[in-house]
Amino acid sequence: MPHMSFEPDVLQGFVQRYLDTVAGGTADDVAALYAEDATLEDPVGGGEVHIGRQAIAGFYKGMDGDTEITTELLMFRAGGHEAAFVFAITVGGAMRIEPIEVMTFDGDGKITSMKAYWGPQNITPL
């Protein structure tokens, strides 16, 4: 069985592109980074898993609009075709959240799964 793997720098590039798109793109732009049959769980344990690019675009629709979003990659770890990372996201200058996320990628660099670990205790009012 072939063992698919990316160099750490390449995986970090995928993650940075994702964070840049979350900050500067539309929901459809972000969804386009996902594979057609990808899954998204954010937050993990929230009881809902979004399956497929259309459902994923729906999840990100809340980002569209006038609210300014910034993102910053704080810590990055690579593993095969997976990545784990810590990042900060600020929403409308009102709050900052620092999740840990885990992503898997297919051979084309599309996100096949995303899981975001965070809770109310990881939100800081600004």
Place this chain on the structure above:
Amino acid sequence: MPHMSFEPDVLQGFVQRYLDTVAGGTADDVAALYAEDATLEDPVGGGEVHIGRQAIAGFYKGMDGDTEITTELLMFRAGGHEAAFVFAITVGGAMRIEPIEVMTFDGDGKITSMKAYWGPQNITPL
């Protein structure tokens, strides 16, 4: 379908117990924290997944002996019955590694899966 979930403090307790046991216990002590049919991938992408408590004990055997190991939890995120965290491990005062790990737990608090994300670039000689 019931949605199994632990409070964040409880999950953090499981993780702290794990890190304390890695630092101060034997390989069998650490393996006893895992469920019978648990899986362990460390590092993720390394090409090997250890399946079952006996294989997992074998993985930790390298810890037994005179080498001093210390661990420190640096960042913790909870989600349902899962946890994601950053920690530091020092081995024999010679090197420090800072992985991101993801664990899932069963209803008894046993670890059902562990994945450790790190690579050579996350090792610091001391």
